Amino acid sequence: MTRRQTIVTYLVVVPFAIFLAFPFFFALITMFKTNLDLANVEHVPYTYNDLAGNLHWDFWNYATFEHVRFLFEETNYPTWLLNTVIVGGAVVVITLLLAMPAGYALARLAGGWGQGAGVGIFLVYLVPPTLLFLPLSRLVSQLGLKDSLWALILVYPSFTVPFATWLLMGFFKTIPQELEEAALMDGASRLKALRLIVLPVSLPGILTVVIFAFSLCVNEFIYAFTFISSSEQRTISAGIPNDLIRGDVFFWQSLMAATLIPAIPLALLYNAFLDRFIKGFTGGAFR
């Protein structure tokens, strides 16, 4: 690239990055603010002020760790994080068990109707949760799962399985068929070829599905919000708005910390698997 092109690139890319990352940057500042500093309109919001609103070069001495401590010691936040990981992990396992065979069969064995069935399975993803959760909440209480993580583990695959089947179908299609045929020629059974040849090759795709399904679970709000009523059983998406917003009282600094802590590792994971995710995504739509 020429010097001019490089400058133009930065002039475009940096403002976008600022717009997209600004809320997180500001959350990072806010989470360490003292209450008096936060609740004063005269104060500069981008840094830490003393009580009179004066700025100091050693601004970090006017920040506080109190609200992060509060989040971890006086709320159920650690439990919510743990619950989120448990639900996400269990849902990912169920999703893979159901979606991997289906995705493989649709990509390889089904022939002409495979593509149509793939689109059909994807349409299931479009059924709005606001429509399903009334009957589902009855189902959940009939099964005695109300107010338990199991309710979410049972219900979440309803949206991860269609998505994962679609993505995996795409991945399996990108694997050269010759690989399997060679194994079949050598006398391996189809299931054996699937286990020994196809699965290892499609591991990147499977990891992508794991991450994506997990993040769908972390994002889910309505089911988590309505099926579970006791604080200790909540996931982060439902627990944080429920316990850290009490009527008109917002625990702003703790809310900011609670958001940033899961967002950063998830963004790092996404970044690492972005290119593979792209591959599976386009493969599912075409080919």
Place this chain on the structure above:
Amino acid sequence: MEAQAARWTPTRRRWRHALESRRVLAPLLIAPAVVFMVLVVGVPLVWAIYLSFTDAVGGSLSGHWVGFDNFTNAWHDDNFRRALRNTLIFTLASQAIVVVGAAILSNFLVRDFRGKWIIRFLVVLPWAAPVVLSTIIWLWLLDSLYSVVNWTLAELHLDHALVWLLGAVHLEEGAQVPLQWLGRPNLALIAITVVHAWRILPFAVVIFIAGRSSIPTEVEDASRIDGATGFKKLWYVDLPLQLPIALVAVLFGIVFTAVDFAVVYILTHGGPFNSTQVLPTWAYAVGIDSGSLGEGAAISLFLFPLLVLVTVGMLFFARRAQVS
């Protein structure tokens, strides 16, 4: 012992032979997923459709058959119309911003430059953060009293200019400094649209980059030899080749925005005066908060056929655009 082995072998062989056949193996592998989805999505869906034809209220999941009453009631309700309009506005407006933004940003993000890794990390952040939580950050950014957006506008002496501009284009007349982003109907519509665009943009950028990198280098070379540069190249070479994948990005953007419940629920709760309700939040307000289950189900049902049409249509066009 031997007799037993002899009796077992043919059955086992037949069983194994059956597993080798596509006709048997394919349905067998698909069945668990389909059975699960029928139980967890199909049955509740049918039940919800049944509910939408009854006068079920509160916690009971049955009621008297009322035909299409719930649908006609919903349709003639101004709040429903507004929720439908808002769903369309949020979806279309945010996707318009997203497509333009993603087309520009992806064009530059495929280049090599120093610090690309950190830029990519920052760009992906809104997509990685749980929606509910990042919306809470926006709630703070747009706070009625402590909004950092307003503070920054005021410091840059842009606040009065913005108020004038909003009045001049008839978007929000009579707005005052500091702007009540979530407290005035039209400003709230703008704010929610921006939040939706903000959270979908990273996803679209990723898909657009995929589209760009799938263009073979031969095409690049050929178009250079033919003298296609700048705008011409963009219009005749890059855009048509990217169209199918752009359609997929837009499709997902539409689905993610149209079914979203959290953004509106957290930012405005549908207010002020139900002016920002969307179909999912309005269905929740009617079906759960007011307890009219039947009508709530009917409202939810309006969205599904729309989404199915959009999806099937766009996948169809995407495939056709790819073949040509």
